[in-house]
Amino acid sequence: MEVKYWEPHVETASKKAIEKIQLKRLKYMIDYVYRRSPFYGRRFRELGLHPTDVKSLEDIRKFPFTTKDDLRKHGYPHGGEFLCVPREEVVCWHMSSGTTGVPILGGYTRRDYDTWMNLAARSYVCAGVKPGDVIMNIYGYGLFTGGLGLHESAFLVGATVIPWGTGRTQALIKALIDFKATVMTGTPSYQYYIATLVKEMGIDVEKDLNLRVTIPGAEMWTEKMRQRIEEWLGLKIRGGGARDIYGATELCGPGAGQECVYEKGFHFWVDHFLLEVVDPKTGEPVGPSEEGEMVFTHLVKEATPIVRYRLGDITVLDEEPCECGRKAFPRCLRVRARVDDVIHFKGVKIMPSMIQEVLLKHKEILEYQVIVDKTKLPYDFVVKVEVPKPEQTPLLLKKLLSEFKNSLFIEPKIEIVDPGSLPRYEGKSKRMIIKEEEAK
Numbered sequence: 001m002e003v004k005y006w007e008p009h010v011e012t013a014s015k016k017a018i019e020k021i022q023l024k025r026l027k028y029m030i031d032y033v034y035r036r037s038p039f040y041g042r043r044f045r046e047l048g049l050h051p052t053d054v055k056s057l058e059d060i061r062k063f064p065f066t067t068k069d070d071l072r073k074h075g076y077p078h079g080g081e082f083l084c085v086p087r088e089e090v091v092c093w094h095m096s097s098g099t100t101g102v103p104i105l106g107g108y109t110r111r112d113y114d115t116w117m118n119l120a121a122r123s124y125v126c127a128g129v130k131p132g133d134v135i136m137n138i139y140g141y142g143l144f145t146g147g148l149g150l151h152e153s154a155f156l157v158g159a160t161v162i163p164w165g166t167g168r169t170q171a172l173i174k175a176l177i178d179f180k181a182t183v184m185t186g187t188p189s190y191q192y193y194i195a196t197l198v199k200e201m202g203i204d205v206e207k208d209l210n211l212r213v214t215i216p217g218a219e220m221w222t223e224k225m226r227q228r229i230e231e232w233l234g235l236k237i238r239g240g241g242a243r244d245i246y247g248a249t250e251l252c253g254p255g256a257g258q259e260c261v262y263e264k265g266f267h268f269w270v271d272h273f274l275l276e277v278v279d280p281k282t283g284e285p286v287g288p289s290e291e292g293e294m295v296f297t298h299l300v301k302e303a304t305p306i307v308r309y310r311l312g313d314i315t316v317l318d319e320e321p322c323e324c325g326r327k328a329f330p331r332c333l334r335v336r337a338r339v340d341d342v343i344h345f346k347g348v349k350i351m352p353s354m355i356q357e358v359l360l361k362h363k364e365i366l367e368y369q370v371i372v373d374k375t376k377l378p379y380d381f382v383v384k385v386e387v388p389k390p391e392q393t394p395l396l397l398k399k400l401l402s403e404f405k406n407s408l409f410i411e412p413k414i415e416i417v418d419p420g421s422l423p424r425y426e427g428k429s430k431r432m433i434i435k436e437e438e439a440k
């Protein structure tokens with residue numbers, strides 16, 4: 001397996017060397033936000049905390065978490081009380097709307113923007129992208145960070161980028177062929193949709209396509225989906241694969257973490273973001289190889305740095321050294337769910353990834369949708385599955401029911417629906433629909 005680095009001296013540094021950099025940056029950052037961010041200045045003073053309290057990396061745990069609510073209440077507009085530089089020094093704002101209406105912001109100074117592009121370039125190279133590659137960028141451009149994040153960073157790598165965004169999917173497939181695109185970015189759901197169309201259209205993936213690497217991210221996906229994307233787009237034939245990228249508006253955008261050519265979870269770029277994995281209920285650190293919520297602290301950021309931010313993503317950290325040599329950069333074994341998407345059903349914890357694993361094990365299932373109605377007790381749990389040949393259904397139904405029962409301890413209502421009747425996704429999927437009691 002060919003391993004390349006963007007910043008070899010950093011990426012191959014020892015854990016000890018990276019920890020030294022982290023501590024130096026953490027001390028600087030806590031002092032920086034204490035002095036410059038009205039939000040942190042006030043909060044730290046109220047709690048009797050001072051920048052000199054940071055003597056080791058573990059001392060971060062003395063500081064309080066920052067939540068999405070904090071950002072909504074105190075960070076909008078123009079970064080609100082989180083802004084650490086004069087407003088005129090901010091060159092760009094990104095926003096993610098969420099559901100409550102007040103957007104969560106990510107702001108960049110010129111230097112923040114360059115740092116981001118550098119990290120995204122590091123991620124591209126980590127994924128196996130090379131100079132001369134033709135990148136079809138199908139993340140949305142605009143307020144979503146995906147499109148822009150993987151645009152200019154492609155120039156740094158020496159690749160050509162086609163800023164497709166989303167939509168016109170048939171024309172996109174033609175362009176993939178005509179431009180001999182070797183790399184494709186985009187949500188796993190959109191990549192999967194494209195892969196199913198490529199299969200349906202009878203395109204010879206070996207002769208007509210040139211895709212080697214794809215970079216799916218921005219939503220939960222599983223090994224089963226990876227296998228389909230890799231196989232249906234012929235990525236393995238050309239020695240490549242589908243490699244997970246991680247990002248969030250609050251961090252910087254895509255490129256906060258990237259899976260390498262060994263495809264064993266994404267390396268988190270901890271020289272820029274201090275990472276903790278905590279129990280979502282207690283906030284205490286989880287043990288090695290235990291599942292928990294990702295929490296990060298900016299180590300390099302000028303405009304809107306955040307301390308101990310609860311990302312809401314659930315992962316398992318693998319700190320074993322990776323064969324690629326990035327030994328100081330732990331791997332997150334995928335984002336298994338958002339904290340909010342975990343369903344507690346009859347005393348069992350169910351994550352969207354578990355459902356996808358069960359369903360996509362069956363080659364005949366092309367698309368699915370899960371509807372959980374929490375307004376009813378016990379919850380109404382419906383799984384709709386789309387199969388091309390309905391005559392396969394009695395056997396499939398039997399198998400699915402026993403798999404759900406044995407591996408997830410649930411017995412959902414399973415409905416087989418007509419081919420093409422479920423939605424396809426050009427951005428993030430809405431395969432999980434959770435109906436909640438309306439807030440009073």
Ligand SMILES: [Zn+2]
Pocket residue numbers: 260261262267322323324325326
């Ligand atoms: Zn690796």
